[in-house]
Amino acid sequence: MHTIKITGVVAAAKRAREKLQGGIAAEHVDDFRRSVTRTITEVERICAEYKATPAQLPSASYQAYQFLKTLDLAKLPVRAEAADPAKPEAGRVRIKNLLPICAWAQGEINRIVTTAPSLALPVAIDRPDVAALLEFLTSNADIAEKICVNAKATPAALPIQSRQAYQWLRYLSDPDNLAAHLATLAAFRQTLAEPFWTEHLRVRNMHNAHTVYIDLCYSNVLYRFTATTKTITLRASEGFSGAPPEVIEALLRAAFTPGQTAAKSEVQAYSDSDDFLEIIAEIESLAEPPLQQQRGQHYDLNVVFDRVNALYFRGLVERPRLTWSTMHTARKMGHYQPHADTVMISLTLDDARAPAFVIDFVMYHELLHKQLGTQTVNGRRYSHTPTFRAAERRYPRYQEAVAFMAAMSRARTG
Ligand SMILES: [Zn+2]
Structure with a gap:
């Protein structure tokens, strides 16, 4: 007997389940039906090709297949989203320059953290450059809000990338949050300045010739590491703001060195912690409809x-x-x-x-x-x-x- 493995069935069922939980927007119902039907047909086609039945699939795939197969596509939970003013349709309001504004702020944050004469914590929030940054973040978040109000909407109506950019600006307009953000980046720099890391970066030819950027930002990505011939960038979730030294160390290991399964799972575990989720929930709540x-x-x-x-x-x-x-x-x-x-x-x-x-x-x-x-x-x-x-x-x-x-x-x- 063959062991058949079909990729994507479990993921398709998971996606479907998530969509069903939140209700499906009326305009997406047809797409939803089509994609469920397509997955079922594909599974059955592959099984037939191998002269097998879906019951012979690995159990997770079979369960996923069964789940999709038993959905009543005629009676899906439809959500009348666009008609409800409290839940504005994402993308209804557009603001052009939110992403460049965030990029500028990231650059300025990097400059402040790398040029600070001493990296002692906490970073003084009344330093002129920090005060100017705070003012920049606040005024741009205010402007974005005003544009949304003029469009009779809230930032929840922005396309996802702009919405997350707005949420990040708004979150950092709180002096405590900005201080924690800067202090965390300073802690990253301090760790990288330790002999182990200087040596490590030197061996991997990642020092001097390279500028190291570390950003905390708000997106769906936990962390991402990119290297070009001139720069190294570690972009991590704002949820790491305030993370303890051992998590910072683990994140650097996970990002900068190959392998590192233990470090990766430590980072993953921290992203499930209350402290991490508390920050994400606070940022997320900044674009909740005023409901x-x-x-x-x-x-x-x-x-x-x-x-x-x-x-x-x-x-x-x-x-x-x-x-x-x-x-x-x-x-x-x-x-x-x-x-x-x-x-x-x-x-x-x-x-x-x-x-x-x-x-x-x-x-x-x-x-x-x-x-x-x-x-x-x-x-x-x-x-x-x-x-x-x-x-x-x-x-x-x-x-x-x-x-x-x-x-x-x-x-x-x-
Ligand atoms: Zn709590």
């Missing part, structure tokens, strides 16, 4: 808040703004935005399968953020302090809630 949706299909956030506040905070927490996220998430179930005093809970939890004690726990976690705030030590911001973790563990069904969410996250990403 305050408290009553979901299964849970009303006002009711959840009242219950959690009464049970665990003696009713002492002042009601923040409460909103469901507009999209499903796999790992990050809630977020607290201090500036907007808003608790956002993932739409994924608005589900009959999510028990009340789990959504209560997420609300409890976010209200702890509201109550305890953040601590800045040497320019690095900590929100999950030991005090925070101790308070979090006082939740009566803590272990059970954490385990439930881990299982849910595996089911969504696996």
Whole structure:
């Protein structure tokens, strides 16, 4: 008997599942049907060619095939996105120069970090060049916002690259975020200045002749390393801002040296950590449509808040703004935005399968953020302090809630 391997079936099923979870925009329904049908036909054609049945495929492929095969293509969850003003269609508003503005800011950040007389942390935010940079970031984020308002939209209506550029500008217009960003890049430079790395770069002929650029930016890429004859660029996610020294070291190893499986998995693990996801969620929330949706299909956030506040905070927490996220998430179930005093809970939890004690726990976690705030030590911001973790563990069904969410996250990403 042949072992048949068909590539792309599992990925196609995963994509389909994600689309179904968020609802499919009316104009994409036909494409969706066509692509599902095409995958099924292709699997069956290849199996027939090898005189086999799909049941003989490796089990992941077979399950993916079965999933696609059992979809009721006549009854897909259609989302009337374009008609809903709260969810503007991405790409409806265009701003020409956001990407060059970010590129200029990256250059300026690189200049500041490399020419700083001392790389001591924290980077002083009142240095004239840093103050000028902050002003540049803020005013450009403001202009982008104004253009969107004039178009009766929010930055959520920008095409994805411009939207992410705007989110990055807005995120760094917060002096604390900019300070953490600069301090992290300074820490990268300090690490590269250590004998191990100078030697390493020399051996690989990557020193002197080359200018090393390290950027933290906001995109869907975790990190990317590119080298030309004159420059070396490491571009990593803004989520690494504030990362501890061992993660910085691991990221450099993962990017600059071949192999390095351990370093790669350390970097990957950090990208799953609360600290990393907290930053991504904050950036992501900067382009959320201004929507305050408290009553979901299964849970009303006002009711959840009242219950959690009464049970665990003696009713002492002042009601923040409460909103469901507009999209499903796999790992990050809630977020607290201090500036907007808003608790956002993932739409994924608005589900009959999510028990009340789990959504209560997420609300409890976010209200702890509201109550305890953040601590800045040497320019690095900590929100999950030991005090925070101790308070979090006082939740009566803590272990059970954490385990439930881990299982849910595996089911969504696996
Ligand atoms: Zn948190």
